[in-house]
Amino acid sequence: xxxxxxxxxxxxxxxxxxxxxxxxxxxxxxxxxxxxxxxxxxxxxxxxxxxxxxxxxxxxxxxxxxxxxxxxxxxxxxxxxxxxxxxxxxxxxxxxxxxxxxxxxxxxxxxxxxxxxxxxxxxxxxxxxxxxxxxxxxxxxxxxxxxxxxxxxxxxxxxxxxxxxxxxxxxxxxxxxxxxxxxxxxxxxxxxxxxxxxxxxxxxxxxxxxxxxxxxxxxxxxxxxxxxxxxxxxxxxxxxxxxxxxxxxxxxxxxxxxxxxxxxxxxxxxxxxxxxxxxxxxxxxxxxxxxxxxxxxxxxxxxxxxxxxxxxxxxxxx
Ligand SMILES: C=CC1=C(C)c2cc3[nH]c(cc4nc(cc5[nH]c(cc1n2)c(C)c5CCC(=O)O)C(CCC(=O)O)=C4C)c(C)c3C=C
Ligand SMILES: [Fe+2]
Ligand SMILES: [Fe+2]
Numbered sequence: 280x281x282x283x284x285x286x287x288x289x290x291x292x293x294x295x296x297x298x299x300x301x302x303x304x305x306x307x308x309x310x311x312x313x314x315x316x317x318x319x320x321x322x323x324x325x326x327x328x329x330x331x332x333x334x335x336x337x338x339x340x341x342x343x344x345x346x347x348x349x350x351x352x353x354x355x356x357x358x359x360x361x362x363x364x365x366x367x368x369x370x371x372x373x374x375x376x377x378x379x380x381x382x383x384x385x386x387x388x389x390x391x392x393x394x395x396x397x398x399x400x401x402x403x404x405x406x407x408x409x410x411x412x413x414x415x416x417x418x419x420x421x422x423x424x425x426x427x428x429x430x431x432x433x434x435x436x437x438x439x440x441x442x443x444x445x446x447x448x449x450x451x452x453x454x455x456x457x458x459x460x461x462x463x464x465x466x467x468x469x470x471x472x473x474x475x476x477x478x479x480x481x482x483x484x485x486x487x488x489x490x491x492x493x494x495x496x497x498x499x500x501x502x503x504x505x506x507x508x509x510x511x512x513x514x515x516x517x518x519x520x521x522x523x524x525x526x527x528x529x530x531x532x533x534x535x536x537x538x539x540x541x542x543x544x545x546x547x548x549x550x551x552x553x554x555x556x557x558x559x560x561x562x563x564x565x566x567x568x569x570x571x572x573x574x575x576x577x578x579x580x581x582x583x584x585x586x587x588x589x590x591x592x593x594x595x596x597x
Pocket of ligand 1: 314403
């Protein structure tokens with residue numbers, strides 16, 4: 280428990296997520312932001328818009344984010360005596376991180392903790408969210424003491440929750456077939472150049488994957504690693520990509536697969552389209568059965584993890 284001697288404004292808790300379009304009309308603006316000034320051809324715009332059309336015409340990410348924030352705040356406020364106030368800021372769409380920071384300053388917040396709804400640190404992900412906080416502060420000529428959660432990829436609640444998903448996927452197969460089921464753990468690819476730059480992303484992903492496989496009781500030959508959702512740019516991206524990896528596994532005679540993305544914490548287009556539609560099509564071509572258990576979303580173990588890592592940062596500010 281932290282003390283209750285702080286007066287005045289509550290302590291801010293800023294939750295940051297990728298952001299997602301709430302209608303197909305948002306697509307050009309959303310993509311322009313993600314691709315940061317690079318031209319998006321009509322063909323790429325049409326392709327990605329069509330992917331969103333196939334998952335219901337909008338991203339479910341904002342709604343999952345709000346639900347995760349509400350559940351985490353309930354748990355965190357029960358553990359911390361100091362009054363807290365939650366804010367949501369997205370990197371690529373409304374509500375923007377910079378606007379959330381302005382709202383915090385308007386509310387008189389002087390101390391805050393910040394977390395990205397992504398468990399692994401990279402200069403191309405978490406660091407960019409943190410830069411946006413700093414931009415929001417400098418644009419508004421304000422100051423807030425921030426404590427940042429950089430990563431939480433080895434937290435036991437996160438690992439156990441995903442190991443439970445792995446088991447749930449395996450148990451979707453009849454009992455006599457479960458020994459033959461192969462588990463693919465995956466995460467969003469990034470350009471290969473991050474390795475030369477000493478970025479911890481790939482190592483952190485592999486560490487999570489090993490912990491999850493061990494917690495799920497998988498044999499070494501019963502799981503493998505793959506990247507997914509590489510961006511549409513000419514430079515090389517980390518692989519193997521899910522599609523080519525599934526072809527490799529098929530070549531080894533594997534026909535039953537469970538897919539568990541470990542870098543995403545809610546169901547959104549990179550799962551609902553890239554796995555549930557695109558990878559399922561590949562599985563059908565290869566004569567494979569592919570089971571994809573739900574993402575963490577508001578799993579109580581995951582929410583407990585978010586509350587715990589935030590609680591430690593709140594304590595550091597007190
Ligand atoms: C670890 C890094 C990344 C995560 C996590 C991530 C999640 C994520 N991405 C989308 C949707 C799109 N991403 C796109 C491009 C893109 N994504 C990342 C990194 C992560 N994305 C990079 C580095 C890039 C390339 C940017 C560029 O300069 O081109 C795109 C654009 C189309 C494309 O290039 O494929 C989309 C759309 C979601 C919904 C998501 C979920 C959390
Ligand atoms: Fe992305
Ligand atoms: Fe992506």
